Every structure is written in C-alpha cells, then in structure tokens.
Amino acid sequence: MWKQPRPYRNLLSLRWRLAAIAALGNKCSKCGFSDPRALCFDHVNGGGRKERAARLAGNNGGDKYYKNIINNGSGKFQILCANCNQIKRYENYEGVSHEVATAINEIANAPRIR
Numbered sequence: 001m002w003k004q005p006r007p008y009r010n011l012l013s014l015r016w017r018l019a020a021i022a023a024l025g026n027k028c029s030k031c032g033f034s035d036p037r038a039l040c041f042d043h044v045n046g047g048g049r050k051e052r053a054a055r056l057a058g059n060n061g062g063d064k065y066y067k068n069i070i071n072n073g074s075g076k077f078q079i080l081c082a083n084c085n086q087i088k089r090y091e092n093y094e095g096v097s098h099e100v101a102t103a104i105n106e107i108a109n110a111p112r113i114r
C-alpha cells in the first residue's frame with residue numbers, strides 16, 4: 001500500500017513542523033540557508049538515529065516530536081540544511097562506515113585548484 005513520505009503526512013503536521021523550525025530560528029545554524037523544504041532537525045550532541053528509530057516505532061510519533069522540539073528543543077536541537085546535516089554526519093562518523101567517512105573527509109578537506 002502506498003504511503004505518503006515522512007516526515008509529515010498532512011497539513012496539520014506540516015504546520016507543527018514549520019512551528020518547530022521557527023522555534024529554532026528558521027534557518028540552518030551553520031550556513032543560514034532558509035528554504036524549509038531542505039531543513040532538518042539535528043541533535044546538537046548526536047543521538048538522532050536512536051531517537052528517530054524510537055519515533056518511527058511509534059514511541060514519540062507525529063506531532064508529538066515537533067511539540068517536544070518547540071517546548072524543549074532549545075540547546076538540544078538545531079536546524080541544519082540538508083547539505084550541512086550530511087557533512088556533519090560524515091565529520092562525526094554518524095551512520096557511515098569509518099573507512100568511507102575518513103576517505104571522503106580527506107578529499108573534501110584537501111586543498112583544491114580553483
């Protein structure tokens with residue numbers, strides 16, 4: 001059966017998502033990008049994968065997740081754009097193999113001819 005893609009399935013959830021984005025400043029904390037279609041909630045000190053798994057299992061599902069960010073998210077969550085979020089994952093070896101992350105970090109940090 002076809003399911004709408006996460007993270008939101010209806011306009012009410014979208015409103016909660018946007019309210020949570022607004023509560024954290026409406027833009028990427030690293031580069032300032034502000035298109036809400038490509039903004040993510042990032043756990044400042046990691047732990048997002050575990051939390052996400054629990055959320056998808058129904059322990060903190062739907063709008064409850066966004067309400068928690070609005071009420072308790074300051075300092076714990078930050079907004080990152082999709083690019084900065086992906087780069088942080090590699091830099092912190094989150095959910096990627098250590099070997100691959102090390103290799104791509106070296107390439108990304110190498111001096112470039114422009």
Ligand SMILES: [Zn+2]
Binds near residue numbers: 030032
């Ligand atoms: Zn960014």
